Amino acid sequence: MHILVFGAGGVGGYYGARLAEAGYAVTFVARGRHARAMADHGLRVRSARGDATIARPTVVEDPGTLAAAPDVALVCVKLMHTEDAARRLAPLAAKGTAVCSLQNGVDRGEILARHCGQDALLDGTTQIGAAIAEPGVIQHTGTMADLTYGAPDGRAPSARMADRLQALDAALQETARRTGGFEARQSPDIRLDIWRKFTFLAPFAGLTARHRSPIGPLRDAPETRRELSQLVAETVAVGRAAGVALADDREAQVLSFVDGLPAEMKSSMLHDLEAGKPLELDWLTGAVVRLGARHGVATPANQVIRDALAAYKDG
Template identity: 40%
Template sequence: MRIAVIGAGGVGGYFGARLAAAGHEVTFVARGKHLEAIHRSGLSVHSPLGEFHTSPASAVPSISDLGSADLVLIAVKLWDTEVVAEQLQASEARQAPVLSLQNGVHKDGILRRHVPDDQILGGLCFISAFIEKPGVITHNSSLQKIVLGPYHASQRSISASLVGILLDAGIDAELSADVEKAIWEKFVFLVGLSATTTTIRQPIGVIRSNKRSRQLLYDVMAEAVALAQATGVRLDDDFAGAQLDFCDTLPVGMTSSMHNDLEKGNRLELPWLSAGVVDLAAQQNIAVPRNRTVSDILAPYVLGRPADG
């Protein structure tokens, strides 16, 4: 397949390199020193599952430089989604199926403003990977999974085919019969983990072992569950409790990418996490006070480390 990967960071870099190593024609959209390194020597991945890399020059600086494609994978930060969708529709890859591996429940709605609905597949991923240095991705554990599925009956065949392609490339992949539900299930956990680790500035082990911060974690997730149910997504009433139990199984030092971004002074994905819960809840006329408080606490950091007022 001809696969365009928009975003060559931890997520896009890892899965794109896996697909390239399996023989697919993968082109990354990258920038800066990362792009230069891929042009010079390809993209390398260090992983407990093995080392692999792409060929040199397997990247372009802009979506407008993409040729036609059989699949587009989107793996950029959420604030870039609108621009990516606009540029994609002006590119030669505009007719390809689109699979976003981004976080959150807003992503596909943003894409639909510019990309035909029948080209957008539902998807999510589970992985911890990051750019170690330009041209090098480090994968932290054996977890590397993509869940995808159709939004419409006409997409069932391509969805099943893509799962087979991912499996053949050594990627743990699953076809979901209700991909919207799967996306919301991850969102509930992600909102809880990001909200608590970022506001408290501590990993999950500290949060779950303290009675009050543990309750905060549960409450933030329970509000996200209530929001999902209000929008018609069939999450169980005790789903937040099940996710809290899941948090007890995580490594004590596990944190969120938003916490890491806060510590580095980077921009935050808050508007699509706890602040996104607040916005969507307002549309449903339901209260989400814990997520609102998280959103208020982190508001000064959304665009990066604030300057002195």
């Protein structure tokens, strides 16, 4: 099986390295210093679940140069780069490559479908803390590394995409067993899994970025805890209005999960804000506001955060 990893940052670099470690043919789409370091010196993963070194990873800047279409493309770029990735993957999708996003957000599939076609799509989500520590090196923080994937929107995939999904499942399950690097699960309702992550991630990212603070002080102070609770409630309400069967106690589940996080934990959006990088604001907090308007759900707390961070979204 040939797997294309589009975006070799924390998520793509980590899972792509694990697949290559298990012996699968992996091609990374990357550019800049990170791509050059990978090509010249290999790709290294530092992780409490076991370090890995891929001495000679296959790295390309343009997937259109590949001689044959990969079986599956894992889309791992930041959300603001989805349009570009979708355009560049479209010719491969036309040749039979399955396109599976592992990105944040809940509406990236609309862009991928527009360019690659709905019938080419699989979908996925991951829980992991990983980032580029230096060019050619991925640092995995902690031990959490969960990968969930399935057919989008609960629809039966075409025969070709069903075969691709089963092959991807087999590859990920074998890689998880052989490397111990992550847990893998094929989901019967991937949309629900994606929204379950989103109902935590969007409030967490927005709150920590707006206040430029790790989560500990924010969840402990009465004022910001109320803000967190309202952000979660709005996000869950939007999901339910969109037809997602979130649990009746989903709000309480999210707050309980937040209470179990390390006090010093920051969102990736806060890290990007502090580094002066573009933010996934329009795809997280902004998506809550946008989808709320679409489905008639008021989202005032999310609107406040979106407005407060709008000036910084382009870096």
